[in-house]
Amino acid sequence: MILKVTLTHTATETYEYIFNQIVLKFGVAAAKKFERKTLQTLKALSKTPYIFKSIEGNSDVRKGYINKNCSFFYQVSVFEVSILFFWDNRQEPLL
Template identity: 40%
Template sequence: MSRTVAWTPEATETFDIIVELIETKWGFASAQKFVRTANQTILTLASHPEMFVTVKGQTIRRAFITKQTSLFYEITEQQIILLYFWDNRQEPIL
């Protein structure tokens, strides 16, 4: 059963920042490719939310969008809550 997907304000903000960074460094086509890949991953999460591993035993899970970018999310009974996107080249916060 697919769950609905809810974006937190932080998820929206970090997604927009990453898309803007990609567009600035590698161009519009690369940014659009990232957006398509992210959307496909989110659609997959809606149907298979437990596909990715939890982070250090927490309820938070980490999905890899690309080698450079991860998506952190939580699962509830009815929703997938997108918490934030992360540039994997940064120091981890979890």
């Protein structure tokens, strides 16, 4: 069964921030490559939502990877996969 993938408001904001940082540092071509990889990953996630491991301390939230520099956190429900936020792995961890 293919699940619908939705992005929270925070996920949209964090994705746009990371995308814009890539444009500024590496150019539009690199940002478009990141965008394609993100869409490819989310499409695969809709087909196999449990492909990534749950995070320690909260089995409802899972951490997925776009590339070595970008992760995302998500939850799976009966009908959809909800992307909570994107994370630039080079930034300081949340406390």
